[in-house]
Amino acid sequence: MNEMRHHTSRRKLLGTGAALAAGVAMPAVLRAQEPPKPAELIVRAWGGVWVESLKKGVSDPFTAKTGIRIRHDLTEDNEIKPRIWAAVAQGRTPPIHVNWDTTANATSSALRGVCEDLSDLPNLAKVMPLAKPIGFTGVPIVNLYSYVYVLAYRPEAFPGGAPDSWMVLLEPRFKGRIALYNDGIGFHPVAQVLGGGKISDIPHNMEPCWAFIRKLKEQKPLLGEDPDFTNWFQKGEIDVACTISSNAREAKLKGVNVAWTVPKEGAKVDTDGMWIPKGLPANELYWAKRYIDFALSTEAQQVWLDGLGLPGVAPGLKPPADLVGDPSYPMSEKDFERLILIPPRIQAEHTPEWFARFKEIMQS
Amino acid sequence: MAPFSGRSDRRTGPALASYRFSWRVFDVLEALAAQWPARAMGLVKWFLLLPALLIVGLLIFGLVVMADASFRVMDFRTYQLSEHYSTANYVRLWGWGAFWATLWRSLGAALLVTLICLVLAFPYAWALTRTPNRRLRRVLLVGLFLPFFVGQVVRAYGWLVILGYEGIVNKALAVFGLGPYRLLFSYPAVLFGLVQYMLPFAVLMLMPALAAIPEEIERAAASCGASPLRAVLRVILPMARPGLIAAALVVATLTLTDFAMPAILGGGTNDFLANLVHDQFFRTSNAGLGSAIALVLTFLGTTIAGLLLTRAGTQAFGLRGTS
Numbered sequence: 001m002n003e004m005r006h007h008t009s010r011r012k013l014l015g016t017g018a019a020l021a022a023g024v025a026m027p028a029v030l031r032a033q034e035p036p037k038p039a040e041l042i043v044r045a046w047g048g049v050w051v052e053s054l055k056k057g058v059s060d061p062f063t064a065k066t067g068i069r070i071r072h073d074l075t076e077d078n079e080i081k082p083r084i085w086a087a088v089a090q091g092r093t094p095p096i097h098v099n100w101d102t103t104a105n106a107t108s109s110a111l112r113g114v115c116e117d118l119s120d121l122p123n124l125a126k127v128m129p130l131a132k133p134i135g136f137t138g139v140p141i142v143n144l145y146s147y148v149y150v151l152a153y154r155p156e157a158f159p160g161g162a163p164d165s166w167m168v169l170l171e172p173r174f175k176g177r178i179a180l181y182n183d184g185i186g187f188h189p190v191a192q193v194l195g196g197g198k199i200s201d202i203p204h205n206m207e208p209c210w211a212f213i214r215k216l217k218e219q220k221p222l223l224g225e226d227p228d229f230t231n232w233f234q235k236g237e238i239d240v241a242c243t244i245s246s247n248a249r250e251a252k253l254k255g256v257n258v259a260w261t262v263p264k265e266g267a268k269v270d271t272d273g274m275w276i277p278k279g280l281p282a283n284e285l286y287w288a289k290r291y292i293d294f295a296l297s298t299e300a301q302q303v304w305l306d307g308l309g310l311p312g313v314a315p316g317l318k319p320p321a322d323l324v325g326d327p328s329y330p331m332s333e334k335d336f337e338r339l340i341l342i343p344p345r346i347q348a349e350h351t352p353e354w355f356a357r358f359k360e361i362m363q364s
Numbered sequence: 365m366a367p368f369s370g371r372s373d374r375r376t377g378p379a380l381a382s383y384r385f386s387w388r389v390f391d392v393l394e395a396l397a398a399q400w401p402a403r404a405m406g407l408v409k410w411f412l413l414l415p416a417l418l419i420v421g422l423l424i425f426g427l428v429v430m431a432d433a434s435f436r437v438m439d440f441r442t443y444q445l446s447e448h449y450s451t452a453n454y455v456r457l458w459g460w461g462a463f464w465a466t467l468w469r470s471l472g473a474a475l476l477v478t479l480i481c482l483v484l485a486f487p488y489a490w491a492l493t494r495t496p497n498r499r500l501r502r503v504l505l506v507g508l509f510l511p512f513f514v515g516q517v518v519r520a521y522g523w524l525v526i527l528g529y530e531g532i533v534n535k536a537l538a539v540f541g542l543g544p545y546r547l548l549f550s551y552p553a554v555l556f557g558l559v560q561y562m563l564p565f566a567v568l569m570l571m572p573a574l575a576a577i578p579e580e581i582e583r584a585a586a587s588c589g590a591s592p593l594r595a596v597l598r599v600i601l602p603m604a605r606p607g608l609i610a611a612a613l614v615v616a617t618l619t620l621t622d623f624a625m626p627a628i629l630g631g632g633t634n635d636f637l638a639n640l641v642h643d644q645f646f647r648t649s650n651a652g653l654g655s656a657i658a659l660v661l662t663f664l665g666t667t668i669a670g671l672l673l674t675r676a677g678t679q680a681f682g683l684r685g686t687s
Contacts, residue, residue: 078646085443085649108649112443176546182632183647222549223632236530237548349440352648359462359643362633 035283040069041097041291047074048227049250049307054100057304058295065294068287077101081109084277088114094277097288103133103271104185106141107348115140116276121289123296127313130271131296135345142292143271145305145312148328148339149186150260150267152229152248157239162261166190169240175219179232179241182223183351184213184358186268187242189340191216193265199340203350206357213361223362233258245328249309262327262338269330269339427662434655445652453656463640463657467664469551470636474620474668477558481615482608484559485566489607490600492567493575511564520628523557524548549631557625562618566611573607574600609676616672617665637661 043059045051051072059070073080073096080099087094099106109115110133117138118124124131124139131143151166157174169178180187188209189199197208222228222238229243230251241248248260274292276285294300301312306320311329323329330336400408410417436445437452457463492504511519526532527547537543547553577600585595601608623638635643637657644654 076646078649081649082645082651108440108443111441183643221633235524235528236544237528348443352438352440352650355643355648356460356462359635359640360460363462363465363635 035286037066037068038284038287040071041284041288042071042073042095043098043100043291044075044077044080044096045072045100046077046226049246049253053304053307056307057302058291058300061300061303062291062294066287066290070291077105081105084109085112085114088278092279093281094279096277097280097284098274098276098291100274101141101272103141103143103273103344104347104351106273106275107133107344108351109275109277110136110140111345111348114278116278116280116285116289118142118276118289118292121293121296123293123314126315127296128315131313133273133344135343141273141275142296143273143313144295145301145308145310146269146271146330147244147246147308147310148262148267148269148330149190149242150245150248150328151263152233152241152243152245152251152258152260154233154239155257155259162259163240164261164264166194166242166263166265169216169221169242170219174239176222177237177239178216178219179222179224179229179238179243180216181242182225183355184362185351186244186270187213188354188358189268189342190242190265193340199342202342203346203353206354210357210361213358217361221362230254230256245326246308246310249323260328266338266340267328269336269341271344427659430655430658432655433651434653434659436652438650438652443649453653456653457656457660466635466637466640467660469634470620470638470661471664473551473555473558473622473636474616476555477562477619478612478616480555480559481562481566482611484563485570485611486604486608488563489567489570489574493571494579508564508567511561516561516624517628519561520557520624523553523560523629527553548629549633551630551634553629553631554626554634557629558619558622561622561625562615565614565618569611569614570604570607573604573610577603605676609672613669613672616668620665620668621661637664 043054045054051074055070055072059072062068063070075083077099080096084094084096084099086092099109101109106115117140119139121139121142124142130146132139133141133143151163151168153163153168157177158168168174184191188206189202191212192199192202192206192209195208195210195212197205201208222232224232226244226247229238229241229247232238232241233248233251234254234256245260248258251258274295276288276292280288295304296314298314298316301314302317305312305317309320309323309329311317311319311331319326319329319331327335327338330339433445434453435449435451436447437450438445488504488508492501492508495501495504514522524531528534529544529546529548531547533547534544537545581599581603582595585599586592590598620636621638622636623642626634626636626639638661641654641658641661644650644657
């Protein structure tokens with residue numbers, strides 16, 4: 001269906017890069033030379049189920065292993081970014097040690113040159129190649145898992161079963177009852193397909209995408225952010241939404257009757273990662289790297305990502321029982337065939353322009 | 365300028381014990397002031413103004429930094445602002461529909477919310493300043509100040525609970541077989557939230573002006589045959605002009621620059637300029653374009669304030685001299 005899908009082929013994702021395996025285990029002599037431990041590390045995270053899962057799967061076990069306390073800073077990823085950029089530009093110590101970030105957002109920081117190189121993380125050689133971003137010298141960001149922008153829906157609104165196409169968003173009965181992200185994130189590639197365009201035309205010709213979004217505007221969509229979707233489903237404000245599967249799953253776990261699907265046109269898949277800002281003292285940089293390395297381990301990812309219901313990059317992970325066979329938890333080559341990945345670098349370089357077009361349509 | 369003649373008295377006996385600490389502080393200050401050269405007395409007023417000048421100076425410094433950024437273009441391949449200056453950000457704003465839509469929406473809200481607040485605030489402030497009933501005055505005062513203890517965001521979320529699809533109002537309407545209706549996530553919903561938020565500010569600004577109008581004036585108007593309505597329209601309102609101008613100034617500028625109400629009650633499609641600024645700085649990391657919008661917003665707010673002050677004159681606030 002699209003020319004960028006090769007980025008998500010199962011073969012590539014599962015190729016563990018055995019050639020890189022040599023020399024990855026941390027020599028015992030290096031452990032003996034570990035630098036002094038800081039009292040705490042500050043890790044930026046998203047709130048709600050996101051930070052709870054991180055704490056349970058990564059932060060608490062890391063503290064148990066190293067004795068270093070982890071403080072979670074819940075400043076929004078977009079808001080911490082300019083603070084980090086300013087600190088690096090002014091030669092100050094950055095406000096956090098580890099930034100848990102969307103890969104697209106992190107890529108803008110990598111392009112600006114404020115990320116430390118993480119290519120020496122031992123666990124990097126054991127995980128899927130997806131963990132390393134494409135198109136950079138070194139590894140400024142480590143991708144940790146993928147997630148899918150699914151079509152989440154209220155089953156009562158679909159008595160005949162799950163919708164099989166995103167075109168349901170245009171049905172008159174859902175006027176004022178649909179929701180998207182307020183910057184259109186996650187929906188652009190799908191809109192490009194629905195508008196009759198090709199994924200390969202992104203980013204140079206996205207007129208089909210904008211034409212479809214103009215049609216969608218007539219449906220009076222609500223535009224929000226992650227917590228809004230759960231809230232809106234809970235409060236009965238919406239029937240259908242394009243949101244990441246974790247939000248729909250969180251709403252379902254809270255007792256809201258919500259289901260989700262990957263329609264026949266496909267759905268966008270993205271990744272989240274972690275990176276370390278430049279400017280940390282050497283010992284803190286070392287332990288921040290150790291934190292990210294631990295987050296790459298199967299041991300940490302199994303617990304952490306079970307909480308989020310997302311497929312990680314570590315080998316041998318088992319999906320949570322409720323997500324076995326779920327299209328938003330891709331495990332097989334066939335699952336990935338239905339997903340659309342836009343390279344983060346293209347996203348980072350064009351998001352401002354896409355955002356401006358989306359705003360122009362939705363605010364006018 | 366001897367601050368205290370009996371220095372030795374303070375060191376002995378009951379005089380020492382009774383000499384308050386605050387007096388000692390003032391003694392020191394006065395002693396220091398005595399060292400101030402008489403020729404430099406003219407500088408004192410500037411020293412007194414120093415904190416205010418520092419704050420205003422910081423504000424101006426921030427504006428200069430933003431003005432500088434607004435003439436630089438973000439390169440999204442490196443996420444760095446350009447070294448050279450250009451008017452590209454302003455040219456882009458000129459042709460960007462989203463900017464004009466949010467600008468007119470912000471200005472429209474500033475106008476509507478100000479008018480509604482003045483109409484609603486006047487009788488409230490009038491009742492508060494004129495009622496002889498102490499209990500009623502207390503209730504009105506509590507009603508005025510209570511909202512200040514609840515932040516704007518909390519109040520906005522309160523409206524989500526009340527006006528939501530499954531909220532209190534729709535549940536009440538359901539009892540009569542009506543609804544549910546979409547009461548949130550629209551421009552009227554944003555205006556409603558803003559009026560509720562701004563009303564206490566308007567009352568607070570109007571109260572001193574109304575309190576300063578002697579009640580005898582109203583009696584005089586009545587004795588001259590003016591009906592109560594005529595007395596209000598022809599006598600009280602013109603005399604309350606300083607309060608009305610001050611209230612309009614505060615409400616209009618706060619509304620114009622509001623962020624939270626459109627963000628929470630607007631459903632993502634009713635943004636104001638402040639939301640657009642936030643998006644540029646924090647969502648797309650475009651400090652250049654964000655600065656340009658912020659400067660336009662500052663210019664608009666300043667112009668509104670300037671027009672109101674020009675119209676009313678600074679003497680409307682009881683200041684000496686002419687505007």
